[in-house]
Structure formats: structure tokens, C-alpha cells
Amino acid sequence: MVEPANTVGIPLNHTALLKDELDIVIPTIRNLDFLEMWRPFLLQPYHLIIVQDGDPSKTIAVPEGFDYELYNRNDINRILGPKASCISFKDSACRCFGYMVSKKKYIFTIDDDCFAWLQCRMELLLRIHLEKLNALEQHIKNLLCPSSPVFLHTLYDPYREGADFVRGYPFSLREGVSTAVSHGLWLNIPDYDAPTQLVKPKERNTRYVDAVMTIPKGTLFPMCGMNLAFDRDLIGPAMYFGLMGDGQPIGRYDDMWAGWCVKVICDHLGLGVKTGLPYIYHSKASNPFVNLKKEYKGIFWQEDIIPFFQSAKLSKEAVTVQQCYIELSKMVKEKLSAIDPYFAKLADAMVTWIEAWDELNPATKA
Ligand SMILES: O=c1ccn([C@@H]2O[C@H](COP(=O)(O)OP(=O)(O)O[C@H]3O[C@@H](CO)[C@H](O)[C@H]3O)[C@@H](O)[C@H]2O)c(=O)[nH]1
Numbered sequence: 001m002v003e004p005a006n007t008v009g010i011p012l013n014h015t016a017l018l019k020d021e022l023d024i025v026i027p028t029i030r031n032l033d034f035l036e037m038w039r040p041f042l043l044q045p046y047h048l049i050i051v052q053d054g055d056p057s058k059t060i061a062v063p064e065g066f067d068y069e070l071y072n073r074n075d076i077n078r079i080l081g082p083k084a085s086c087i088s089f090k091d092s093a094c095r096c097f098g099y100m101v102s103k104k105k106y107i108f109t110i111d112d113d114c115f116a117w118l119q120c121r122m123e124l125l126l127r128i129h130l131e132k133l134n135a136l137e138q139h140i141k142n143l144l145c146p147s148s149p150v151f152l153h154t155l156y157d158p159y160r161e162g163a164d165f166v167r168g169y170p171f172s173l174r175e176g177v178s179t180a181v182s183h184g185l186w187l188n189i190p191d192y193d194a195p196t197q198l199v200k201p202k203e204r205n206t207r208y209v210d211a212v213m214t215i216p217k218g219t220l221f222p223m224c225g226m227n228l229a230f231d232r233d234l235i236g237p238a239m240y241f242g243l244m245g246d247g248q249p250i251g252r253y254d255d256m257w258a259g260w261c262v263k264v265i266c267d268h269l270g271l272g273v274k275t276g277l278p279y280i281y282h283s284k285a286s287n288p289f290v291n292l293k294k295e296y297k298g299i300f301w302q303e304d305i306i307p308f309f310q311s312a313k314l315s316k317e318a319v320t321v322q323q324c325y326i327e328l329s330k331m332v333k334e335k336l337s338a339i340d341p342y343f344a345k346l347a348d349a350m351v352t353w354i355e356a357w358d359e360l361n362p363a364t365k366a
Pocket residue numbers: 026027028029030052053054089090091092093094110111112113191224225226245251252253254255284285286
């Protein structure tokens with residue numbers, strides 16, 4: 001039983017924050033019944049971008065009442081032509097196509113086995129309220145509030161209602177920086193790698209930590225794409241989920257790769273990345289044996305990849321996300337290809353991604 005937190009319940013008729021400035025991107029090979037659970041929060045004028053992976057001839061049923069656009073592999077090939085080669089097939093990495101075609105400032109991406117989470121809140125008279133928590137609302141709050149990457153704030157989010165900066169926090173730093181990414185977490189099935197899943201098949205995350213914190217500058221983190229929101233205008237071009245799945249030597253490193261690139265670029269451009277609330281309820285454990293096959297090479301490659309990102313230095317001439325990303329792709333080709341020829345291919349795909357992004361989003365090219 002998760003202990004209650006002091007989060008105010010969201011009435012069903014809550015106003016849809018940023019309703020005209022945010023798209024919700026969902027990768028799927030299954031069905032979208034999970035949207036029923038989100039109906040109180042997402043039926044409002046939030047627009048869904050569904051990226052259908054796998055067999056394009058399969059019909060994905062979308063529950064009534066949702067405003068959406070759906071892209072399958074045929075659509076991706078039609079829209080991007082040869083550049084479609086940079087969008088993964090048979091891997092959730094395909095979701096980044098949704099980021100590219102969106103025209104909104106903000107993106108919230110969620111997996112189709114993630115649910116709004118019921119929370120139990122006890123009150124003085126032991127009246128119990130079961131409340132569905134609106135993860136999207138928390139992500140929006142995270143993105144609209146500044147981050148504090150330069151100097152660690154020990155009492156978590158100083159911009160949160162009812163909180164403030166603690167003694168000793170420099171006043172010159174209290175304005176903070178713009179927040180580019182809000183990384184949410186998960187209750188129930190934790191996002192473990194395959195070896196951990198295999199040794200701990202029954203482990204569930206029941207620990208709810210009522211906190212949001214900025215990831216300090218110069219620190220990398222394992223970004224999970226399950227419950228993630230970001231400012232597309234600030235960091236969208238860096239949210240490429242790499243070459244994974246069909247025909248590739250690794251999988252399930254899509255969100256991780258994007259997170260490492262994003263954090264290096266956010267640190268360089270002075271943008272913030274937050275992790276913590278909101279939580280979603282992750283319902284399905286994927287097959288650890290299938291996952292082990294996908295992750296196997298990544299598990300030992302990352303021992304070289306992480307030091308690469310930790311030492312990556314972008315030039316002062318790189319002032320846009322695209323310029324940072326192209327510089328990073330050159331470093332990947334130069335410094336990681338020795339691990340495996342895959343990285344030379346990935347570096348080329350990173351360039352193709354930027355070309356495709358700029359083609360579909362000429363406004364952000366500058
Ligand atoms: O080939 C595929 C497989 C899956 N999807 C869609 O992607 C998400 C996540 O799939 P699933 O829940 O089965 O996998 P998890 O192990 O729980 O996912 C974690 O690993 C990351 C994938 O690298 C993911 O972001 C994490 O949550 C679902 O929506 C599937 O429908 C797909 O599109 N193609």
C-alpha cells in the first residue's frame with residue numbers, strides 16, 4: 001500500500017492546461033484501450049499523435065471521442081521518403097516520429113501500458129479518498145517552472161507551491177533556467193533492465209516519493225520514455241530515439257540514447273531537466289528474455305558510451321539544438337565507431353534525423 005501524498009485530487013472537469021500547445025505521442029503495437037483510464041484527463045482538446053509500429057496493415061482501434069492522428073510505417077515512408085531510414089521499426093523508438101510531425105510547443109509521451117494512478121489520501125477523520133492523478137498536469141507544472149541545475153537545491157523543487165529556496169542558496173541563482181524536460185516515474189512494474197528483471201521478477205515499485213528535482217549540470221541520467229514530457233521548441237531536435245529494433249544490433253536503448261544526448265545539450269545551452277513526479281502505474285512487464293537479446297550489446301557498450309557523453313564538449317559556436325546535435329553526431333562517428341560499425345550508422349542517422357526535422361519544421365531550423 002503506497003503511503004498517501006499531499007497531492008490535491010484533480011476534479012474530473014479540470015481545465016486542460018496548455019490544451020492548444022501540447023500533443024500526446026503514443027507508440028503502439030497493441031490496442032489503445034488504456035486510453036479509457038485517461039479519458040477524464042485526455043478527452044479534453046488534447047490532441048493525440050499515435051505512432052503505430054509493426055504491421056501497417058493491422059488496424060489499431062482508437063476509443064471514441066479522442067482527437068488524434070495516426071501514422072503507420074507506410075505513412076512514415078510516404079512522408080519522409082528515404083529519410084524514413086532514421087526511424088526505427090519494431091521498437092518503441094518509432095515514437096520520435098511523433099515528436100517530428102507535431103506542430104505544438106510541448107510533447108507528453110506515454111506507453112500504452114501506463115495508467116493514471118489511483119492514489120489513496122487519508123484525512124483526519126480517516127475518510128479515504130481515491131483520486132486519479134493527472135500525470136499530464138504535473139508534467140506541465142514541471143515544464144512551466146524553472147529548473148536549478150547549477151546549484152543543487154536540497155529541498156527538492158523550490159518553485160513548488162508551499163516551498164522556497166533554503167538558506168545558503170545563492171540569490172543570484174534563484175531565477176533558475178528554462179525547463180526543457182520533465183521525466184516522470186512509475187509505480188508497480190519498474191523500468192528495470194533484463195538482467196535485473198530476471199533476478200527480481202516479482203519486484204514491484206510501491207515507493208511513492210512526493211518530490212521533483214532538477215538533475216544537476218554535468219550529471220547524466222537514464223531517461224525512460226514511458227512517462228516523459230518536454231518542450232519541443234527548446235529541445236525537440238535532440239529527442240531522437242536512435243536506430244533500434246528491426247535490423248539493428250540493440251534495442252531498449254532508444255530513450256537512454258536520447259536522454260544522454262539531450263542532457264549534454266541541455267547542459268551546454270543552459271536548460272534544465274527534472275525528474276520525479278508525476279508517477280504513472282506501469283501495468284505490464286515485458287519479456288525479460290526478449291529484452292536481454294535486445295539489450296545484450298548495449299549493456300557492455302554503455303560502459304564506453306557513458307564516459308564518451310561525460311567528456312563530450314560542444315563548441316561555443318553551437319548555439320542551436322540542431323548545431324549541437326550535428327556536432328555530437330560527428331563525435332559519435334569519430335569516437336564510438338571503434339566499438340562497433342553500428343555507431344557510424346547511428347551517427348549518419350542522427351544527421352538524417354536533423355535533416356528530416358528541419359524539412360518538417362522549417363520554422364525551428366534557424
Ligand atoms: O516493437 C515495439 C514494442 C513496443 N512498442 C510500444 O512501446 C511501448 C513500450 O513497450 P512495452 O511496454 O512492451 O515495453 P517496456 O519494456 O515496458 O518499455 C520500456 O522500454 C522502453 C522501450 O525501449 C519503453 O519506453 C519503456 O517503457 C508500448 O507503448 C508499446 O506498444 C512499439 O511501439 N514497438
